Each structure stands twice: as structure tokens, then as C-alpha cells.
Amino acid sequence: MRLADLKQVSYSVDGSAKVAGCHPNSVRRAIRNGSLPSYRFGQRKAYLVIESDLFAWVAERMSRSPAPSEPTPERVTLKELVRGRHKVNPGPSPEARKWEYRG
Numbered sequence: 001m002r003l004a005d006l007k008q009v010s011y012s013v014d015g016s017a018k019v020a021g022c023h024p025n026s027v028r029r030a031i032r033n034g035s036l037p038s039y040r041f042g043q044r045k046a047y048l049v050i051e052s053d054l055f056a057w058v059a060e061r062m063s064r065s066p067a068p069s070e071p072t073p074e075r076v077t078l079k080e081l082v083r084g085r086h087k088v089n090p091g092p093s094p095e096a097r098k099w100e101y102r103g
Helices: 015-022 024-033 051-063 078-083 094-098
Strands: 039-041 046-050
Touching: 015 024, 015 039, 015 046, 024 046, 046 051
Parallel strands: none
Antiparallel strands: 039 046
């Protein structure tokens, strides 16, 4: 650890998650895969994340394109359903239902 890093504001994993607005496991995952630099300290080997690194990681996460979302279902009136103008999704096939978990 560099002496200059000690003079900067730093956060624990939980504090980093609060600042980033995500779950602490997301911060831990980013630390493990190397996308968020951190330091380990103490007997319990807790992680310490420098503020500038955290802000850079958050900015990088926000700049990524959003994941493709589910298409919005089209609106169907009851009259269209009754008159047969619109087919209702029949649901999973009988083969797929056979493997469904029914706990």
C-alpha cells in the first residue's frame, strides 16, 4: 500500500455498496474479478476501497449499455379475446410442465 493511498478517503465493502447504490456482493464480485481495485488490511483481511477507484468503477458501470429488457406485452381488450382476434399464450408445453418443480 502506498502512503499516498492512506491519505485518501476510503470505504469498506458495505460503505462502498452504499455509495455505489448496489449490493455488497456486487462490490465483492468486482473486487474478486479485478474491475475494482482494493487493499486488504487487518487480521480479518477486510477490503478497503479508495474513493477515486470507487467513483471510477461506478462511472464505468453506469456507462455500460443497459441489458436488453423483456418486450412489453401488447394490450389486448376482452372483446378481442372473446371474438378470437387475439390468441392467448398457452403457457409452457406439457413436456416442460413435466419437469417443473412443484414443492
